Amino acid sequence: MTQTKPFPKEEGLENGLKVLREGYMYAPNRLKAYQSDAFETRLLGDKAIVMGGEEAARLFYDEEKFKRNGAAPEPAMATLLGKGGVQTLDDEDHRNRKKSFMDLMSRERIEVWAKLVEKYLHVAAKEWLTKDSIHFYDESKKVLTRAVCDWAGVPLPEKDVDKRTKQLVGMFESPMAVSHKHVEGRINRMNGESWIKDLIQQVREGELKPKEETALYQMSWHRELDGELLDLKTAAVEVLNILRPSVAIAIYFTFTALSLHQFPEVKAKLNGDNPYYLHMFIQEIRRYYPFFPFNAAITRKDFVWQDYQFEKDTMVVLDFYGTNHDYRIWDNPDKFDPERFTNWHTSPSDEVQMKLVAQGGGDYYKGHRCPGEWNTIRAMEVLTEFLTNKITYTVPEQDLGYSMVQVPTVPKSGMILENVDYIG
Numbered sequence: 001m002t003q004t005k006p007f008p009k010e011e012g013l014e015n016g017l018k019v020l021r022e023g024y025m026y027a028p029n030r031l032k033a034y035q036s037d038a039f040e041t042r043l044l045g046d047k048a049i050v051m052g053g054e055e056a057a058r059l060f061y062d063e064e065k066f067k068r069n070g071a072a073p074e075p076a077m078a079t080l081l082g083k084g085g086v087q088t089l090d091d092e093d094h095r096n097r098k099k100s101f102m103d104l105m106s107r108e109r110i111e112v113w114a115k116l117v118e119k120y121l122h123v124a125a126k127e128w129l130t131k132d133s134i135h136f137y138d139e140s141k142k143v144l145t146r147a148v149c150d151w152a153g154v155p156l157p158e159k160d161v162d163k164r165t166k167q168l169v170g171m172f173e174s175p176m177a178v179s180h181k182h183v184e185g186r187i188n189r190m191n192g193e194s195w196i197k198d199l200i201q202q203v204r205e206g207e208l209k210p211k212e213e214t215a216l217y218q219m220s221w222h223r224e225l226d227g228e229l230l231d232l233k234t235a236a237v238e239v240l241n242i243l244r245p246s247v248a249i250a251i252y253f254t255f256t257a258l259s260l261h262q263f264p265e266v267k268a269k270l271n272g273d274n275p276y277y278l279h280m281f282i283q284e285i286r287r288y289y290p291f292f293p294f295n296a297a298i299t300r301k302d303f304v305w306q307d308y309q310f311e312k313d314t315m316v317v318l319d320f321y322g323t324n325h326d327y328r329i330w331d332n333p334d335k336f337d338p339e340r341f342t343n344w345h346t347s348p349s350d351e352v353q354m355k356l357v358a359q360g361g362g363d364y365y366k367g368h369r370c371p372g373e374w375n376t377i378r379a380m381e382v383l384t385e386f387l388t389n390k391i392t393y394t395v396p397e398q399d400l401g402y403s404m405v406q407v408p409t410v411p412k413s414g415m416i417l418e419n420v421d422y423i424g
């Protein structure tokens with residue numbers, strides 16, 4: 001029999017409040033203090049194991065050992081995720097549903113997405129020229145709502161832009177919020193689902209005809225393994241699984257603008273000789289700034305890892321933020337340094353996949369890694385080009401600090417830009 005050791009254990013009958021109080025730093029603080037890749041705690045009334053680092057990521061994405069069904073907590077299901085979506089599926093059911101997402105992400109379609117982001121940035125900038133200042137985070141949300149509805153085949157009348165933006169934003173800003181913001185998130189999820197259910201119904205009845213390559217079409221006609229169409233609610237959850245996170249790229253947009261301001265030396269390199277520098281810059285933004293803190297899975301069986309005994313049916317949490325700042329993977333992890341990605345475009349993908357886990361790790365098709373990673377990166381590339389070479393602006397005095405407790409977080413001021421003008 002393998003000799004096992006006990007997990008370092010955090011005292012307390014329920015430590016969920018500490019997660020809310022410490023946000024992104026809850027897991028890394030403890031993993032560092034315990035000098036361990038894993039520790040035991042109690043979350044949502046049950047025993048849970050929290051892990052971090054490259055080896056932990058490799059374990060977390062081993063599908064023979066973990067499942068997702070039953071792992072997402074109720075507050076996240078009621079706001080961010082919805083019920084019955086791809087995130088909650090396992091095995092063949094997951095693969096079949098995930099394929100529909102991956103089919104949307106062809107090279108051509110990603111370029112269509114990039115062009116739409118560019119188009120709506122220009123549309124917005126025309127309005128920015130007429131104002132003294134803009135709240136860049138809020139403006140980004142609207143740009144991305146317009147772009148993704150267009151990309152996904154979802155009609156968006158001009159009069160509804162603010163309303164739909166608010167609904168989609170409410171879903172991703174609220175899962176870990178307390179009080180009224182969380183309640184509003186639940187209402188936004190309900191209203192958002194009924195908006196999309198209605199559209200899917202129209203598609204199925206032939207009243208609305210989105211193009212075949214769009215998410216609205218694909219999810220309206222997706223068939224489960226038993227040959228049946230998705231029920232209306234689940235199909236709406238999956239269309240929202242495209243719309244909501246695409247609007248959430250607004251958070252990365254804001255961090256992109258912040259990093260250009262914080263690290264002005266980057267600008268010269270972006271216009272320099274290295275054709276990979278833009279990509280390296282974006283990777284570093286995704287590694288350096290906090291966004292998706294962690295994710296949870298459930299053990300399928302008993303097993304031993306690093307001499308720790310894992311028991312079947314235990315919740316296990318992988319620390320994404322801490323892994324992106326793990327000094328064993330990253331030299332000087334708290335330094336913003338795009339050059340650290342210099343050789344990444346030639347690295348074997350398996351190696352890369354367990355190190356930078358901003359949008360999850362592992363395999364896109366078999367596992368739960370984010371299918372929107374390329375769309376995210378392309379949108380950020382387009383934005384960087386736009387902010388550096390298409391417009392000029394000034395950044396006034398403001399509070400650009402961001403909370404490490406509030407999840408998700410953005411600069412406190414929302415990134416105010418002044419005197420926006422077109423170049424040339």
Ligand code: HEM
Pocket residue numbers: 086087088098101241242243245246248249250252291292295358359360361367368369370371372373375376
């Ligand atoms: C805004 C930046 C984004 C971040 C930080 C992000 C992050 C993540 C993370 C952490 C996961 C879970 C990975 C795991 O469970 O192992 C995920 C899954 C997912 N993401 Fe993203 N994502 C982003 C953008 C997008 C976009 C643009 C789309 C769609 C166009 C998208 C669609 C999804 C879907 C459908 C899943 C579930 C995949 C599955 O369960 O198999 N995400 N994302």
